[in-house]
Amino acid sequence: MRVLVVTAVTAEADAVSDGLDTVDVLAAGVGPAAAASGTARALALASAASTPYDLVVSAGIGGGFQPLAPVGSLVVADAIVAADLGAETPEGFVPVDELGFGRTVHHPPAEPAARIAGLLGAVLAPVLTVSTVTGSASRTAELTARHPRAAAEAMEGFGVAEAAAACSVPVLEIRAVSNAVGPRDRSAWRIGPALDALRYGFQQLSPVFEESPWQTP
Numbered sequence: 027m028r029v030l031v032v033t034a035v036t037a038e039a040d041a042v043s044d045g046l047d048t049v050d051v052l053a054a055g056v057g058p059a060a061a062a063s064g065t066a067r068a069l070a071l072a073s074a075a076s077t078p079y080d081l082v083v084s085a086g087i088g089g090g091f092q093p094l095a096p097v098g099s100l101v102v103a104d105a106i107v108a109a110d111l112g113a114e115t116p117e118g119f120v121p122v123d124e125l126g127f128g129r130t131v132h133h134p135p136a137e138p139a140a141r142i143a144g145l146l147g148a149v150l151a152p153v154l155t156v157s158t159v160t161g162s163a164s165r166t167a168e169l170t171a172r173h174p175r176a177a178a179e180a181m182e183g184f185g186v187a188e189a190a191a192a193c194s195v196p197v198l199e200i201r202a203v204s205n206a207v208g209p210r211d212r213s214a215w216r217i218g219p220a221l222d223a224l225r226y227g228f229q230q231l232s233p234v235f236e237e238s239p240w241q242t243p
């Protein structure tokens with residue numbers, strides 16, 4: 027199948043390409059807007075050239091919720107959640123779908139996501155998309171209360187998933203944990219080992235991506 031992997035920065039793209047050279051890799055920029063516009067453009071260009079993609083993968087480093095996803099571990103999303111897309115109210119945060127418009131969750135195809143998580147020894151759990159890196163205990167507690175199963179947060183997955191959904195292409199998200207979600211401690215970020223984990227992960231995935239396109243409901 028034809029696979030597009032979307033990362034934020036070139037260091038992540040290089041790790042993916044080093045692990046697996048049979049996929050196209052795009053470094054689309056940091057954050058959900060850059061991810062969505064870059065992904066949508068790549069999908070549209072491929073489609074116009076009659077070489078459409080069969081799968082889009084949002085990949086890169088991310089923060090891990092402790093103790094679910096330790097630094098250096100891999101997380102495969104069973105849900106891609108826009109965790110800060112909504113309204114603040116006196117009663118707390120209300121997601122846009124509960125306000126009656128838009129959506130805040132995309133679901134990757136369940137069987138392939140579970141199989142890939144098993145292959146990688148990864149945690150299979152929701153991955154949150156945020157526009158601001160969490161940097162306090164209070165914000166961590168708020169996100170954990172709203173999303174108790176979430177194992178990771180990053181800044182691009184939901185943008186990639188929105189573009190993929192607009193083009194009816196299935197989406198996955200794979201994150202290598204570079205830091206714990208919590209009070210900001212830049213010295214504790216382990217970006218090198220996370221990029222190594224990302225490279226290792228994609229090395230394991232060539233048989234999966236050689237499969238025929240998945241039949242998704």
Ligand SMILES: O=C(O)c1cccc(C(=O)CC[C@H]2O[C@@H](n3cnc4c(=O)[nH]cnc43)[C@H](O)[C@@H]2O)c1
Nearest residue numbers: 034056087088089159160179180181182205207212
């Ligand atoms: O605060 C800093 O000094 C700092 C230094 C290097 C990178 C950053 C980022 O914010 C990188 C954001 C980038 O990486 C992903 N990412 C990694 N960890 C997290 C996280 O805990 N929460 C959200 N995003 C994270 C993200 O997807 C971006 O692409 C900061």
